[in-house]
Amino acid sequence: MASSEEADVRSPPYPDPLESLPYWGHGPGEDITSLPAGWEGRVTSEGRVFFIDHNERETHWSHPVTKMKYRVQSHLSYGWQLFKDEDDAVVFVDHLEGVCSKVDPRLLNRRAFDFPEEYGIRSFNPLQHRLKPYSTADDVLKDISLQGKVAIVTGANSGLGYETARSLASHGAHVILACRDRGRGATAVNLIQKSHPRAKVEHRDLDLASLRSVRLFSEFFIASGLSLDILVCNAGLLEPSFTLTEDGLESHFAVNYLGHFYLINLLKDILSKSTLPRIVIVSSESHWYPSPKSTKLELQYLKNPNRENYNYFAAYGASKLCCILLMQELYRRHPLICTNAVHPGNFLPTGLLRRTNCMYKLLRITARPFTSSVAQAASGIVFCGAHPVMEGVSGLYMYRCSVAEPSGEAQSHGTAAALWDLSTQIIRDKMTQWGKD
Numbered sequence: 287m288a289s290s291e292e293a294d295v296r297s298p299p300y301p302d303p304l305e306s307l308p309y310w311g312h313g314p315g316e317d318i319t320s321l322p323a324g325w326e327g328r329v330t331s332e333g334r335v336f337f338i339d340h341n342e343r344e345t346h347w348s349h350p351v352t353k354m355k356y357r358v359q360s361h362l363s364y365g366w367q368l369f370k371d372e373d374d375a376v377v378f379v380d381h382l383e384g385v386c387s388k389v390d391p392r393l394l395n396r397r398a399f400d401f402p403e404e405y406g407i408r409s410f411n412p413l414q415h416r417l418k419p420y421s422t423a424d425d426v427l428k429d430i431s432l433q434g435k436v437a438i439v440t441g442a443n444s445g446l447g448y449e450t451a452r453s454l455a456s457h458g459a460h461v462i463l464a465c466r467d468r469g470r471g472a473t474a475v476n477l478i479q480k481s482h483p484r485a486k487v488e489h490r491d492l493d494l495a496s497l498r499s500v501r502l503f504s505e506f507f508i509a510s511g512l513s514l515d516i517l518v519c520n521a522g523l524l525e526p527s528f529t530l531t532e533d534g535l536e537s538h539f540a541v542n543y544l545g546h547f548y549l550i551n552l553l554k555d556i557l558s559k560s561t562l563p564r565i566v567i568v569s570s571e572s573h574w575y576p577s578p579k580s581t582k583l584e585l586q587y588l589k590n591p592n593r594e595n596y597n598y599f600a601a602y603g604a605s606k607l608c609c610i611l612l613m614q615e616l617y618r619r620h621p622l623i624c625t626n627a628v629h630p631g632n633f634l635p636t637g638l639l640r641r642t643n644c645m646y647k648l649l650r651i652t653a654r655p656f657t658s659s660v661a662q663a664a665s666g667i668v669f670c671g672a673h674p675v676m677e678g679v680s681g682l683y684m685y686r687c688s689v690a691e692p693s694g695e696a697q698s699h700g701t702a703a704a705l706w707d708l709s710t711q712i713i714r715d716k717m718t719q720w721g722k723d
């Protein structure tokens with residue numbers, strides 16, 4: 287049985303097949319408050335419910351009153367995270383609502399707030415901090431030293447990437463600016479060194495539109511012997527015309543998402559060696575619109591893109607949805623690497639919209655008095671990447687420095703897993719092709 291804390295409690299043998307069990311919470315008596323005194327409900331990693339009788343020091347698959355066996359979903363809902371408290375006891379934290387609970391939230395079929403004190407549910411906001419919506423990246427890192435930390439920032443020669451790299455470096459981190467254009471990368475490094483002469487910054491070639499380039503960059507990085515503490519997946523494009531990369535992939539999907547997927551997978555072993563590794567993936571509210579017709583991700587289209595059905599806003603939205611799904615899947619597969627996604631704001635004064643039509647440009651100019659500066663927009667990226675409050679916090683979609691709720695599709699475990707498999711398959715096929723070249 288799952289819980290090591292209960293190692294001295296006698297476990298019942300041979301559970302039933304999981305699929306045959308009903309879901310907890312739909313029938314009479316399926317309420318955690320209905321358990322007799324001294325009993326407790328818990329959930330195994332696969333979603334099987336079990337009951338601990340602390341009086342007799344025994345565990346049971348069957349509920350002591352209904353005599354039924356149950357299951358729940360195998361994962362926690364979006365916003366919930368499992369922590370260990372100072373006494374090494376499990377605590378579930380809901381970052382979205384700011385509550386924590388000693389009882390597994392999947393067994394709480396009422397609102398957490400409705401439960402009495404003995405269930406260990408209390409208001410708790412680990413992300414409470416003194417940052418204001420207009421805080422800049424430097425405000426977030428005020429009085430924080432990043433000496434000894436190594437960070438990679440993709441697309442760091444302009445916009446949010448530049449501001450993130452500058453801010454991390456000015457607080458002591460060794461920052462590698464991963465840029466596709468050597469000249470623009472060198473200019474960015476010079477600019478940072480001019481304003482912060484002691485900054486440890488360097489640029490390296492990385493073209494996310496090329497899986498080969500991603501592999502070469504990672505090989506260089508691994509060979510350099512540097513450690514890696516913070517990986518910021520920031521680079522992005524918004525391209526009105528339909529273009530395919532050298533790997534035959536639609537550009538938004540390739541640059542904004544798949545290149546980063548590959549990069550993370552190549553560097554995750556190095557990241558895992560850091561004491562508190564973090565990945566920040568820059569997404570966008572555009573993820574709500576991954577298709578002109580639906581809020582669902584069209585995996586088939588990603589695999590076989592075509593010019594006829596191309597809509598650049600949807601292609602951009604789909605790539606940003608992929609970014610959040612990647613964050614969710616990394617959170618499940620690699621819980622020791624803290625991965626969060628960030629929406630930095632809308633119509634920001636960066637180069638992103640430079641190739642869009644007059645309507646977008648006009649919208650940006652009209653929205654300008656109400657939008658944030660680049661320094662403010664980068665605040666969420668450095669907050670997730672380097673602020674102590676975010677230590678150990680993972681699996682969240684942040685709007686700047688606050689937790690936000692992404693679309694239903696972005697929370698779909700099925701879509702996240704299918705996207706992961708598709709991405710792995712595309713890369714495997716490419717590698718097979720390289721082997722033949």
Ligand SMILES: NC(=O)c1ccc[n+]([C@@H]2O[C@H](COP(=O)([O-])OP(=O)(O)OC[C@H]3O[C@@H](n4cnc5c(N)ncnc54)[C@H](OP(=O)(O)O)[C@@H]3O)[C@@H](O)[C@H]2O)c1
Nearest residue numbers: 441445446466493494495520521522570633634636637638
């Ligand atoms: N601006 C907004 O309103 C907004 C809103 C929500 C989310 N975002 C997201 O914020 C992130 C940063 O964008 P930004 O607003 O700062 O725009 P930006 O100024 O255009 O910066 C984008 C960066 O990505 C780089 N890039 C593009 N294609 C690349 C490739 N194939 N390989 C490597 N790097 C590449 C660009 O390099 P080059 O200079 O060589 O092109 C540039 O450095 C993006 O992920 C974007 O989707 C922006």
